[in-house]
Amino acid sequence: MTNLPQPLTHLGRLPVAQFMRRTWQRRPLLVRGALPALPPPVDRATLFALARRAEVQSRLVTATDGRWQLKHGPLARLPSPARPGWTVLVQGLEAWVPAAAELLARFRFIADARLDDLMASYASDGGGVGPHVDSYDVFLIQVQGRRRWRIGRQRDLAEVPGLPLKILADFRPTEEWVLEPGDLLYLPPNVAHEGTAVGGDCITCSVGFRAPTLGDLAERWLDALTVQPGWRANLTDPGLPATRRPAALPPTLIDQARSKLCALRPTLTDTRELLLAALSEPKGDAVFTAQRLPASKRVALIRTHGVRLDPRTRLMYSGRLFGINGEVHRATAGTAAVLRALADRRMLEAEQCRTLSPAVLGLLGEWLQAGWLGPR
Numbered sequence: 001m002t003n004l005p006q007p008l009t010h011l012g013r014l015p016v017a018q019f020m021r022r023t024w025q026r027r028p029l030l031v032r033g034a035l036p037a038l039p040p041p042v043d044r045a046t047l048f049a050l051a052r053r054a055e056v057q058s059r060l061v062t063a064t065d066g067r068w069q070l071k072h073g074p075l076a077r078l079p080s081p082a083r084p085g086w087t088v089l090v091q092g093l094e095a096w097v098p099a100a101a102e103l104l105a106r107f108r109f110i111a112d113a114r115l116d117d118l119m120a121s122y123a124s125d126g127g128g129v130g131p132h133v134d135s136y137d138v139f140l141i142q143v144q145g146r147r148r149w150r151i152g153r154q155r156d157l158a159e160v161p162g163l164p165l166k167i168l169a170d171f172r173p174t175e176e177w178v179l180e181p182g183d184l185l186y187l188p189p190n191v192a193h194e195g196t197a198v199g200g201d202c203i204t205c206s207v208g209f210r211a212p213t214l215g216d217l218a219e220r221w222l223d224a225l226t227v228q229p230g231w232r233a234n235l236t237d238p239g240l241p242a243t244r245r246p247a248a249l250p251p252t253l254i255d256q257a258r259s260k261l262c263a264l265r266p267t268l269t270d271t272r273e274l275l276l277a278a279l280s281e282p283k284g285d286a287v288f289t290a291q292r293l294p295a296s297k298r299v300a301l302i303r304t305h306g307v308r309l310d311p312r313t314r315l316m317y318s319g320r321l322f323g324i325n326g327e328v329h330r331a332t333a334g335t336a337a338v339l340r341a342l343a344d345r346r347m348l349e350a351e352q353c354r355t356l357s358p359a360v361l362g363l364l365g366e367w368l369q370a371g372w373l374g375p376r
């Protein structure tokens with residue numbers, strides 16, 4: 001596999017810096033010819049073959065006379081492309097198709113902390129998943145055939161009850177475009193939208209994003225706190241006054257509980273660690289293949305070939321703190337620079353690996369053993 005391409009500097013003629021300042025998370029934007037001359041990263045046959053595999057997340061959506069049906073993969077049989085009104089969606093394509101990993105890498109002008117995955121959908125004429133909203137940002141890239149997108153910024157996001165997929169009950173589109181190969185539509189979260197294939201053999205790629213909820217982080221933080229010994233100590237109440245209302249909660253107890261709870265403040269380091277652990281958590285379906293090699297073989301392999309992160313590995317950093325697939329590591333000053341290079345470029349060349357300290361080689365060897373990275 002060749003090295004990952006550099007992130008885009010422009011979407012069509014729009015500088016990405018300007019896009020991030022003015023558009024990201026704020027408003028939808030259609031960019032004609034955003035990715036001109038983009039070869040489709042995946043073809044129909046490959047998508048269909050992936051949809052058959054158990055380890056790949058896929059869905060089949062059919063709409064027959066207004067009746068929506070959803071089937072989760074593995075999908076042994078798909079309808080004929082000649083039959084109108086169906087679509088198959090394959091999630092996490094970057095793990096299986098190098099060209100998809102390359103397309104996703106073009107969008108790394110946005111931090112890995114926010115990037116989720118690349119999904120591809122194939123649709124026969126009129127196929128789509130119906131009008132809906134998503135809670136995440138998305139870039140919709142037309143790679144083959146044509147698709148009509150209708151969007152609306154409606155407040156009423158009520159769904160049709162009892163359906164296997166989320167369909168807006170009262171979709172009121174206000175804008176409409178037909179996208180051709182190379183065109184891109186950006187949607188911020190919660191914009192109602194519907195994409196329908198115009199003619200057959202329509203392939204659209206979605207660059208999906210994610211963001212942690214405050215609840216995710218709070219839960220993680222409390223989990224980390226409650227294993228600390230201080231948390232097992234009971235609250236105390238010297239000077240508790242005698243009471244004539246035994247059922248009433250003593251104010252001293254309330255005050256003490258409140259002051260203790262208010263004293264809980266995550267430090268900056270706590271926050272960085274929490275975010276790194278949460279955001280580097282691999283997708284639920286990621287299964288890494290452990291390598292069984294003696295330590296000396298691992299080191300030799302790394303020094304001879306360099307290393308490349310598995311496409312499903314999530315490695316990100318903040319200073320000398322690193323989050324990899326849900327684990328947090330603290331690196332020394334000397335080690336941090338090379339690990340940051342690995343995280344940003346997702347690979348290290350053999351020449352870079354030859355001069356690494358035994359400590360870094362040992363760490364990379366462990367990651368190799370876990371299947372999180374492999375030789376280049």
Ligand SMILES: [Mn+2]
Pocket residue numbers: 132133134193
């Ligand atoms: Mn959507």
